[in-house]
Amino acid sequence: MWLKSNSRKNNLYLNFNSIFAMKLSSKLLKKLKEFINMRHSCINFLLTFNLILAAILGTYQTSFSQHISAYTLSKIVIDAGHGGKDPGAVGKISKEKDLTLAIAKKVGALIEKNLKDVKVIYTRTDDTFIPLNERSNIANKEGADLFISIHCNAAANKRVSGAETYVMGLHRSEENLNVAMRENAVISYEDGYNETYEGYDPNSAESFIIFSMLQNAFLKQSLNFAAIVQNDFKERAKRRDRGVRQAGFLVLWKTSMPSVLIEAGYISNSKEEQFLNSEYGQDIIASSIYRAIKSYKENVDELNKTVLELQQAQKSNENTQKSSTANSIEFKVQVSSSQNLLPDIEEKYKEFGNVSVVNFNGTYKYLVGGTPNYQEAVKYCNTIKSKVPDAFIVAIENGNIIRLSEALQKINKSE
Known part of the structure; x- marks a missing residue:
């Protein structure tokens, strides 16, 4: 042929x-x-x-x-x-x-x-x-x-x-x-x-x-x-x-x-x-x-x-799906955790901005920041480590914590 x-x-x-x-x-x-x-x-x-x-x-x-x-x-x-x-x-x-x-x-x-x-x-x-x-x-x-x-x-x-x-x-x-x-x-x-x-x-x-x-x-x-x-x-x-x-x-x-x-x-x-x-x-x-x-x-x-027109519509739909996948994942920095919900947590970590709490498998995770860009999250985490040495990056999808490797894999597929 x-x-x-x-x-x-x-x-x-x-x-x-x-x-x-x-x-x-x-x-x-x-x-x-x-x-x-x-x-x-x-x-x-x-x-x-x-x-x-x-x-x-x-x-x-x-x-x-x-x-x-x-x-x-x-x-x-x-x-x-x-x-x-x-x-x-x-x-x-x-x-x-x-x-x-x-x-x-x-x-x-x-x-x-x-x-x-x-x-x-x-x-x-x-x-x-x-x-x-x-x-x-x-x-x-x-x-x-x-x-x-x-x-x-x-x-x-x-x-x-x-x-x-x-x-x-x-x-x-x-x-x-x-x-x-x-x-x-x-x-x-x-x-x-x-x-x-x-x-x-x-x-x-x-x-x-x-x-x-x-x-x-x-x-x-x-x-x-x-x-x-x-x-x-x-x-x-x-x-x-x-x-x-x-x-x-x-x-x-x-x-x-x-x-x-x-x-x-x-x-x-x-x-x-x-x-x-x-x-x-x-x-x-x-x-x-x-x-x-x-x-x-x-x-x-x-x-x-x-x-x-069909090809353009299909491409647009694929881009929307990829964008949706990427936008649904966010990287934050965990600064602390506890079995019981701690009081005044926002006041304690307010200097880092955007404090949030996620209950993951019965443990309260205290998170700060938030960005869809992993590289920005790495830089942000490094600045926090000067005050919180044990800080590390976590991935959030639709309000739930997922494995960091899984989040990165999904983002790579959508790009």
Whole structure:
């Protein structure tokens, strides 16, 4: 397990997926594939594997939750899908790589204009081929708080339309699997992809299933943001809402922050392709994504405000309790004692000031002075010893004498 921290203390991430990625070497992938192909049920294997992984992640998240600072939204990576020699999906009048870049730039421009405290990082700003793993590396190196990969979808059925947002996870349908495998197939453009992606085969459903289990640490935040995106697509852009989905996208695999992959529409649908190519279409899609980011940031900021208030209240309560403990203990100097109460005791010791009497186990203790500060009590006692050599310090808590060592121990704990 790694703990990844950048220079900002508010950006401490627990990167579980990296440790699993390291351990899932090519040999282990091969073993897992062999296991899946055994007569044991593949479904039972997947359920067991998921339960074990969830238990491990849950345990570590709980263990380290107290050490993780508040999650903020101050850096966002905008990833325009495909690029360069990788055109992505190809329609009748456009290529996916060009549409994603146009939308990505518009989203970034809206953030830079309206959210001054948020830094935008692009994985590409021109028609350049960027390997999938390098896209997540950019986000990790920058210490980003949110990763958004923008794509356009395609389907054999030309009538399919609408927008959907994916988070990393186990696919729930064959359709989700096909989308992920199509997007992941871009790695075939990369040299040595088998080593880079640790045995992942873009044509293998088994590889997809295994790798889709690896990015769970930020699933909840990713799902929350994805839901906001889909709501804005539906309400603002008036797009058909195809919902929030889970699938195993390599571009999301190693991101150590909440991450989503947005399919803004179907380039294989002629009407939707024209919409995505229009200035209005790109503006309304970009605006919807921006508004989702703004809403998500407001939620994060509000949560941080609430957490801060709770922390301050808790600290104040702890300080009050500590102060109460310290203030309830007082140090006095005992100058005499007797079995029977002596008359005129105040007159006898009035020169020392603040004379009091405490009955302790049937014996009357005659005390002078009084201070919550032990060092002051020591100095005071030393001055009295010139006239009362047997004088010594006693500790009083709530009117009762307690052991001096016990009093000092309580005060030390409260400081």
